[in-house]
Amino acid sequence: MNIGHEHFRRALQHTPFHDRIAALSATEDWTGWNGYKVARVVDKLSTEYFAVRSGCAVMDLTPMEKYRITGNGAREYLDRLVTRNISKLRPGRVTYVIWCNDEGKVIDDGTLFQLGEYDYRLCAQHHQLDWLLMSATGFDVHIETETHDVAALAVQGPTSCSVLTAAGFDKLDQLKPFGIVDLQCKGIPVTVSRTGFTGDLGYELWVKPEDALNLWDAVFDVRGLYDIHAMGLDALEMVRIEAGFIMPGFDFNTAESTIRNGHDRSPFEVGLGWVVNLDKGHFTGRKALLAENSRPARRRLTKIVIDGNKPVREAFLYDRKNGEQVGEVKCATWSPVLKANLALADIDCVNGKLPPKLWARLDYQRELKWHTAWAECHVQSKPFYNPEHRSATPPPRF
Amino acid sequence: MLLSANNYDVIVIGAGHNGLTNAAFLAKAGLHVLVVEKNSYTGGATASRELYDGWKYSNSSYVCSLFRPEIYNALDLGRHGLKVIPLTSSMTFKQDGDYFGSYHNPNVRRRELMRHSMRDADAAIRFDADIMRWCKLIRNFLLRTPPDPGSFRPRDAFEFAYLMKKFHELSESKIYEFIRFFTMSIAEYLENYFENETILAHYSGGSIIGTGLGVYSPGTAYVALHHAMGDVDGNIGAWGFARGGMGAVSGALASALQAHGGEIRTDAEVAKILVSGNRTTGVRLTSGEELSAKIVVSNLDAKRTFTQIMDESDLPPKLVERARNFKIRGSSGKLNIALDGMPTFSSLPKGSPLTLGHMHFTDTLTRLEKAYDDWKDDRWSTDPYCDVLIPSQYDPSLAPPGKHMMTVFVQYCPVAPEGGWSDDKRDQFGQTVIDQIADYSPDFKNLILHAEIRTPRELEAEIGLTEGNIFQGELTFDQLLFNRPFPGYAQYRGPVRNMYMCGSSTHPGGGVMGAPGANAAREILRDLKKPDTTPAAFSDD
Numbered sequence: 048m049n050i051g052h053e054h055f056r057r058a059l060q061h062t063p064f065h066d067r068i069a070a071l072s073a074t075e076d077w078t079g080w081n082g083y084k085v086a087r088v089v090d091k092l093s094t095e096y097f098a099v100r101s102g103c104a105v106m107d108l109t110p111m112e113k114y115r116i117t118g119n120g121a122r123e124y125l126d127r128l129v130t131r132n133i134s135k136l137r138p139g140r141v142t143y144v145i146w147c148n149d150e151g152k153v154i155d156d157g158t159l160f161q162l163g164e165y166d167y168r169l170c171a172q173h174h175q176l177d178w179l180l181m182s183a184t185g186f187d188v189h190i191e192t193e194t195h196d197v198a199a200l201a202v203q204g205p206t207s208c209s210v211l212t213a214a215g216f217d218k219l220d221q222l223k224p225f226g227i228v229d230l231q232c233k234g235i236p237v238t239v240s241r242t243g244f245t246g247d248l249g250y251e252l253w254v255k256p257e258d259a260l261n262l263w264d265a266v267f268d269v270r271g272l273y274d275i276h277a278m279g280l281d282a283l284e285m286v287r288i289e290a291g292f293i294m295p296g297f298d299f300n301t302a303e304s305t306i307r308n309g310h311d312r313s314p315f316e317v318g319l320g321w322v323v324n325l326d327k328g329h330f331t332g333r334k335a336l337l338a339e340n341s342r343p344a345r346r347r348l349t350k351i352v353i354d355g356n357k358p359v360r361e362a363f364l365y366d367r368k369n370g371e372q373v374g375e376v377k378c379a380t381w382s383p384v385l386k387a388n389l390a391l392a393d394i395d396c397v398n399g400k401l402p403p404k405l406w407a408r409l410d411y412q413r414e415l416k417w418h419t420a421w422a423e424c425h426v427q428s429k430p431f432y433n434p435e436h437r438s439a440t441p442p443p444r445f
Numbered sequence: 446m447l448l449s450a451n452n453y454d455v456i457v458i459g460a461g462h463n464g465l466t467n468a469a470f471l472a473k474a475g476l477h478v479l480v481v482e483k484n485s486y487t488g489g490a491t492a493s494r495e496l497y498d499g500w501k502y503s504n505s506s507y508v509c510s511l512f513r514p515e516i517y518n519a520l521d522l523g524r525h526g527l528k529v530i531p532l533t534s535s536m537t538f539k540q541d542g543d544y545f546g547s548y549h550n551p552n553v554r555r556r557e558l559m560r561h562s563m564r565d566a567d568a569a570i571r572f573d574a575d576i577m578r579w580c581k582l583i584r585n586f587l588l589r590t591p592p593d594p595g596s597f598r599p600r601d602a603f604e605f606a607y608l609m610k611k612f613h614e615l616s617e618s619k620i621y622e623f624i625r626f627f628t629m630s631i632a633e634y635l636e637n638y639f640e641n642e643t644i645l646a647h648y649s650g651g652s653i654i655g656t657g658l659g660v661y662s663p664g665t666a667y668v669a670l671h672h673a674m675g676d677v678d679g680n681i682g683a684w685g686f687a688r689g690g691m692g693a694v695s696g697a698l699a700s701a702l703q704a705h706g707g708e709i710r711t712d713a714e715v716a717k718i719l720v721s722g723n724r725t726t727g728v729r730l731t732s733g734e735e736l737s738a739k740i741v742v743s744n745l746d747a748k749r750t751f752t753q754i755m756d757e758s759d760l761p762p763k764l765v766e767r768a769r770n771f772k773i774r775g776s777s778g779k780l781n782i783a784l785d786g787m788p789t790f791s792s793l794p795k796g797s798p799l800t801l802g803h804m805h806f807t808d809t810l811t812r813l814e815k816a817y818d819d820w821k822d823d824r825w826s827t828d829p830y831c832d833v834l835i836p837s838q839y840d841p842s843l844a845p846p847g848k849h850m851m852t853v854f855v856q857y858c859p860v861a862p863e864g865g866w867s868d869d870k871r872d873q874f875g876q877t878v879i880d881q882i883a884d885y886s887p888d889f890k891n892l893i894l895h896a897e898i899r900t901p902r903e904l905e906a907e908i909g910l911t912e913g914n915i916f917q918g919e920l921t922f923d924q925l926l927f928n929r930p931f932p933g934y935a936q937y938r939g940p941v942r943n944m945y946m947c948g949s950s951t952h953p954g955g956g957v958m959g960a961p962g963a964n965a966a967r968e969i970l971r972d973l974k975k976p977d978t979t980p981a982a983f984s985d986d
């Protein structure tokens with residue numbers, strides 16, 4: 048990445064796809080993501096949301112932090128870094144991972160792509176180079192930030208496979224979930240992975256920044272055949288909650304940036320025990336996690352459905368109406384496909400168990416007047432929304 | 446001998462910002478308070494003076510962050526004219542024509558870090574979190590009287606328990622880190638985070654300001670914290686300009702004091718604190734006039750208070766010994782410059798916002814350490830560390846339209862060079878500083894209309910800061926918290942009855958903070974069994 052002296056003139060830089068998104072942006076509703084200007088809403092939130100759930104939505108993922116990890120010791124290094132057993136990971140496959148500090152608190156989560164025998168890409172929510180390099184002592188690895196050298200585009204929704212096939216991606220329907228394949232599209236070399244953050248069928252396309260606009264055009268050329276919409280972060284927030292995906296740094300505090308003691312979270316506390324393999328051998332944080340695992344859980348980030356239709360933003364949770372406060376909502380959305388209020392909530396456990404009953408106190412406005420409503424909440428263990436076509440290979444044609 | 450008709454409840458010696466803060470809270474409690482100040486102006490090291498027609502200098506202190514918002518609020522200083530405008534950035538010029546800028550915008554700041562080191566850009570997040578954690582801890586103690594750890598009185602036990610409780614709110618691993626932090630040098634501390642030479646130098650600067658220590662001396666890491674623990678409007682670590690210069694802070698305090706019925710007498714230098722039967726009775730001015738009061742509070746530094754304006758025979762010998770050995774080495778100089786226009790800096794692109802903040806010219810730890818080496822040999826640094834600001838870019842009250850005022854804080858400057866200071870040597874020191882700035886700004890020298898050059902000699906002579914130490918005593922752990930100024934005397938009470946201390950020599954130390962003044966007022970009101978007018982600390986949580 049080449050940063051000149053004039054970078055201060057534009058606080059948020061343009062991604063390689065910016066020109067196209069700007070041309071479509073009717074709202075001019077921009078926000079910052081990792082130093083880049085990205086759309087919150089491109090045109091209309093409900094259109095973008097339903098593009099993911101019923102058609103095809105395209106979103107610029109370039110700002111996501113990406114690290115390239117190479118070298119003979121890359122696998123051992125990663126095995127030490129992350130909590131999950133990655134011994135089954137093979138070239139051409141992706142897996143979801145988290146990593147912890149020595150105290151067993153979550154630093155971040157991400158997707159780990161094995162691109163070659165000794166070649167990995169780690170995509171993360173937050174800035175990780177410092178931690179990755181600190182953890183590399185004693186390993187034969189080379190680690191580099193490639194966030195700004197790889198443009199990334201998410202193409203998501205039930206028709207995403209059809210759209211990309213029509214755009215020129217051959218045999219894409221053979222790609223299994225969490226698979227990676229190198230393809231050409233109209234002469235552009237593109238790495239395609241069947242991954243995404245929407246809980247729907249979807250792909251992520253990885254290209255050189257200079258090919259970004261041509262790739263965008265190749266996809267949008269299919270617009271006569273299929274409905275395609277550029278999508279912003281607001282729609283992504285809705286669909287990721289429906290899918291039950293969590294966001295470190297938003298739904299809970301990440302370990303290395305936590306100032307107040309006890310405000311960081313262990314994997315068990317955020318419902319990520321399933322990616323912790325305590326029996327895989329040593330990894331960073333294992334000792335602390337072993338100890339924690341033998342104690343009753345103190346709290347848990349939990350998926351809940353909140354009764355009724357009152358809008359939910361921040362809210363406290365109680366063990367009964369007007370009762371003891373036992374938790375708080377971290378993120379919430381009204382789900383247009385489920386017609387329900389969905390939320391992730393940080394809830395205190397009693398003797399390792401969630402309270403038997405949960406009530407949310409909702410403060411909401413009607414014509415600028417504040418009201419309070421009480422709504423009962425119901426704990427969910429599965430993703431709120433998980434359609435069959437998401438994981439079918441080949442995906443059903445739409 | 447003249448005997449004043451006036452009989453005061455309290456006489457505060459010195460109209461520094463702490464003396465004024467102290468007096469204001471006492472007056473607010475209904476006491477009859479007089480502040481006596483040797484200079485013709487108030488504020489001490491927190492003053493603005495017009496030494497060149499049309500230009501106002503912040504003669505000593507020049508930026509504001511530590512000043513407690515609780516005091517601002519409790520004394521209604523906004524209505525007395527105080528406005529603190531946040532500063533936006535800081536930067537370090539490199540010798541190779543490049544620079545490092547810590548921009549106000551977090552995205553730009555991060556990108557600039559990336560421009561110098563991708564790793565350091567990420568490490569800065571961990572660094573910020575760690576510094577913020579220590580700041581949050583220490584901010585709890587600013588508006589509290591330190592406990593006496595050797596005492597069993599309930600209040601000391603309670604305060605000590607509070608201190609330990611706050612300390613134990615850190616996790617076990619952070620407690621170790623914090624203890625390490627207190628004893629480390631800034632260079633070694635920063636090397637736990639950063640690799641880039643310029644970034645290391647940039648972040649080190651704040652920890653040598655005002656201190657007779659170098660970037661590799663143990664204890665300097667804490668000084669960095671002392672400069673980071675303030676805030677502007679809740680923005681911890683941010684600094685700001687007081688509109689009208691730092692004199693606006695003392696001016697607002699003086700106005701608040703007078704609004705509560707307090708009096709100020711300038712050109713009134715105290716020669717002695719009068720003691721009779723181990724109890725103060727008042728003060729004698731150098732004019733010979735005696736003023737009596739039930740209570741006498743000294744805003745002077747501890748060394749000056751006990752070795753110059755008190756009779757040693759009135760004091761416990763051990764205290765005299767402590768006062769003589771109080772670590773109060775002067776190490777700083779200051780230039781205030783009237784400029785005919787805005788200087789340009791060759792390496793900055795046109796329109797760069799970096800001239801709006803702190804500007805530094807020392808780009809390696811080695812150069813910082815060498816600057817210190819000069820001082821140890823009683824020379825001013827030939828390649829000094831300078832903190833340069835041009836506040837007239839924000840504040841129209843400091844210079845005529847289109848003209849500018851530059852403030853330059855200089856580290857290091859000796860208490861006395863070989864053979865002592867002379868006006869000529871002072872000017873040579875000033876020239877060294879001007880030459881350094883001119884290396885980066887070709888038109889700078891031609892714009893200079895007037896310069897006030899201050900070495901420790903001037904600081905001591907004018908403000909009475911012993912040896913010119915800007916903090917009224919070194920900020921090392923042996924002189925902090927319950928050790929400030931001396932063990933056993935950290936609760937603002939002096940060794941004789943009805944005598945108190947309220948200057949930066951007392952907890953929580955130097956800087957334009959107001960906290961020593963307010964804390965001392967609380968103790969005085971407590972002893973008088975008067976209702977407390979001082980504010981409780983705002984909480985960060």
Ligand SMILES: Cc1cc2nc3c(=O)[nH]c(=O)nc-3n(C[C@H](O)[C@H](O)[C@H](O)COP(=O)(O)OP(=O)(O)OC[C@H]3O[C@@H](n4cnc5c(N)ncnc54)[C@H](O)[C@@H]3O)c2cc1C
Binds near residue numbers: 462484509914950
């Ligand atoms: C050059 C310089 C730059 C600084 N920069 C900053 C900065 O940017 N930001 C910051 O927060 N802090 C800064 N400081 C530190 C800060 O200014 C001081 O710590 C603080 O102002 C001290 O305030 P005080 O009220 O405790 O004492 P002082 O300001 O020292 O007040 C003591 C007063 O007593 C008076 N006095 C002395 N002897 C007698 C006597 N015998 N009789 C009567 N009166 C007497 C003096 O004239 C003075 O007014 C700086 C200090 C200096 C010197």
